[in-house]
Amino acid sequence: MADGQGPESAEAASRTGASAAGTAGERTSPASTVQIVDHALLVLKTIAEADRPRGVRELSRDLEISKSSTQRILASLERVGLAVMDENSRKYVIGPAALTLAWRHAANSDLVSAASEATARIAAATGETACVSAVVDGRRVTVYEVESSQPLRLITGVGRPYSLFSGATGRVLLSMLPEAQLEHLVREHASTVGATVATEIADRVTAARERGYAFSRGEWITGGCGVAVPIATQGTVTAALSIYGPEARLADRRMAELVPTLRAAAAQIAIRWRQPA
Structure with missing residues (x-):
């Protein structure tokens, strides 16, 4: 592949981003974790790994998180720069603040x-x-x-x-x-x-x-x-x-x-x- 492309062609990123079992509407979290935090991290991970912008409805469906919770999570991620919404498609991609996290990880x-x-x-x-x-x-x-x-x-x-x-x-x-x-x-x-x-x-x-x-x-x-x-x-x-x-x-x-x-x-x-x- 020419300069600027992924390695030997990138495989499409996971569309579910999750493997844990869940129930309809809301995913079950282990007792030792905070469910809303688990859900927020799951949404963030999923849009970061996706090969295209993801919408609220499909994220809600694929991750088995209620639509209202997914919307609130995305709004919070957008507020701190970890997610960005395209005004035309109303779908989300990873935000620029994630670069800081990646840079800090690499530095440390x-x-x-x-x-x-x-x-x-x-x-x-x-x-x-x-x-x-x-x-x-x-x-x-x-x-x-x-x-x-x-x-x-x-x-x-x-x-x-x-x-x-x-x-x-x-x-x-x-x-x-x-x-x-x-x-x-x-x-x-x-x-x-x-x-x-x-x-x-x-x-x-x-x-x-x-x-x-x-x-x-x-x-x-x-x-x-x-x-x-x-x-x-x-x-x-x-x-x-x-x-x-x-x-x-x-x-x-x-x-x-x-x-x-x-x-x-x-x-x-x-x-x-x-x-x-």
Whole structure:
């Protein structure tokens, strides 16, 4: 994909944004949480991940929150700049105040601090876009990225969620998860793609775990390639290092040659990440 687009073509963001069971009209919250806060965060997360503006009625329907509550939540989010309503369509998108949250997260992230120098070095050495990605809510999210300086390049976009079930980075991240969590995610995915496809994916994840790396070619967009290696898992955060580029520059032999370089950089990131601040 040319400069300015998502990585190897972005998968449509989740239209429900939720997996917890709920009842008609209002979603049930655990006793230890505040329901209106849960609902507000759910609405915010859903419009942030959406690939198009979302309206009150569809958010209410998809999230199983009453229309009146959804409207009040959106009005509150809009008031603090976390949501913006288009005057013509009357639908909502994520607001500019979310940039502050993202910037503060990046500034305070131990993983980003540990990875920034090595990732920049990888991008310079390979001439391709280098990324650090993590598993967030069952999806792959780029937390740090250094773009290639080449005129034709692939970029992911920091903060954008993508499926774990396509691409080298997704497979490496899945290969690092605890077996129970991996099986749960595969079962969920199987309900959408079928058991046969899910089994094939599970086999490829096993191969990535055994090899300690994964390649992808044309899985997101024709002509797009990627190489990924694991970094480490700290607490609940599982991270991987990868590069993306067009197949004209990333033939199989070239990707294989880059694996040792990526592994060395990932090891350096892991060491720095484990060091106390």
